[in-house]
Amino acid sequence: MLNFSKCVQEMRTSEIRDLMSVATNPNIISFAGGMPNNDLFPVEEIDEIYNTLDDKVKKIGFQYAPTPGYPPLIESVKEYLRAKELPVDTNDLIITSGSLQAINIIAKLFVNPGDTVITESPCFIGGTSAFKSYQSKIVGIPLDADGIIMNDLKTAMDNDAKNAKLIYLSPYFHNPAGIVYSKERKNELLNYLQGKEIVLLEDDPYNELYFDESYKELTIPMKTIQPEPVPICYTGSFSKILGPGMRLGWLLASPEIINKAQLAKQSMDACSSTFTQVLADQFLRQGKLQPYLERLRAAYSKRMKIMNDCLKENMPTETKWVVPKGGFYIWINLPEHIDALEVLKISMDKGAIFVIGKTFDPNGVKNNCLRLSFSHTPEGLIEKGVKIIAEAVKAKL
Helix, strand or coil: CCCCCHHHHCCCCCCCHHHHHHHHCCCCEECCCCCCCHHHCCHHHHHHHHHHCCHHHHHHHCCCCCCCCCHHHHHHHHHHHHCCCCCCCCCEEEEECCHHHHHHHHHHHHCCCCCEEEEEECCCHHHHHHHHHCCCEEEEEEEECCEECHHHHHHHHHCCCCCCCEEEECCECCCCCCCECCHHHHHHHHHHHCCCCCEEEEECCCCCCECCHHHHHHHCCHHHCCCCCCCEEEEEECCCCCCHHHCCEEEEECHHHHHHHHHHHHHHCCCCCHHHHHHHHHHHHCCCHHHHHHHHHHHHHHHHHHHHHHHHHHCCCCCEECCCCECCEEEEECCCCCCHHHHHHHHHHHCEECEEHHHHCCCCCCCCEEEEECCCCCHHHHHHHHHHHHHHHHHHC
C-alpha cells in the first residue's frame, strides 16, 4: 500500500470531478472555466513581436533564466507597477510561474503545519489548496458587497484565528464572488491589522479588467499605502491580461521576503519560462498592453451585461447576486435549502454547466451558491445557457 505524505492525504477531492468530465462535449455550454476567451488572445501582436526579435534574443528565450526572472522583464514589470504607484523602489520583485506559484511561495515561507491562515469565504480554490498543502488550518471569513466582513474578522482573530500567520485576500473583482473592496473597507482592514504579527497576501490578477473608467480608483492596491501597516506581499499575473499559457506572474515584497522567495522558487522550478518572459517583456516595452486591455474590457463588459440582463429576466426572485464592476464572474446566492450540486445535475442534463459553491468554501461545506464565468463563453451562447440554469434552479425551489 502506498504511504502518501500528510499534505497529500489532506488534499480535497471534488465530488463533481466525474460530472465535469462532460465539459469537453462541444454541445455543452460551459460557464465553469475561469479563463479568457480564446478568440481574444493577442495572437497577431505576439506573432509580430516574435518575428521582429533578433536571433540572439530568440536564443536567450530557449535558455534558462535567472531564478528571479529575465532581467529585462523584471524592469518592464517594475515600470508597469510604478505607474500604479506601487513601491517598486523600496521593495524587490520576482517573476513567478503564474500568481499561484507566488501564493505557494508565500505559504512555504510563512506557514508551518498546524498554523492558521485566514482567507475569505468564498475563496479562490488555488489559494486554499496551496495553504492546505502546507498543512495549515484555514479560517474563512465571509464577504459582503464591500469586502471581508470586519466584525467577523475581529471575532475570528480574538478566537480561532488568534495566532494566524497569514491573511490571504483577493480584493479586486474577486474569484468567485465578483466583488471589489470599497476604499472604506480596505482602510478599516488596514487600520485593524496595523501592528499585528501577521502577513497580508494581496492577490490581484484581475486588476486591469474594470468595466468603466470610474471603477479604476477602486483597484488601487493596498500595497501602495506607505509605510505598510503590516508586511504586504503583492501578487499579480499575466494570465488574465495576456494569456494563462504564458505562465507568468510576479511577487512584490520586501527585500527580506524576496530573498527567501528566490530560494523557495529555486527548489520549485529553477526559473519561469524564459521564452514567454521574452515575449511578455516586449509586449510591455512596445506599448501593446494598454490597447489590448481596452479591447478586453469592452469584450468582457459586454459579456457580463448579456449575462446579467438574462439573469434578471430569468432567475427566480429568491436568488441574489452582486453585479460585478470587472473581472470574469457572477456569484449567485440561492435559498439556503437548495443544493447547487442538484441544480448542476439538472442543468448538465439540459446542456449547461457551472461551478458549485462548496468548491470555494474553505471548509468544503456551504453549497447554496454557484459561480458563473462569462469570460470564456461565446456571446451568442450566454443567454441560452443562463436560461437552462435558471430553469434548473426553479426546479429545486
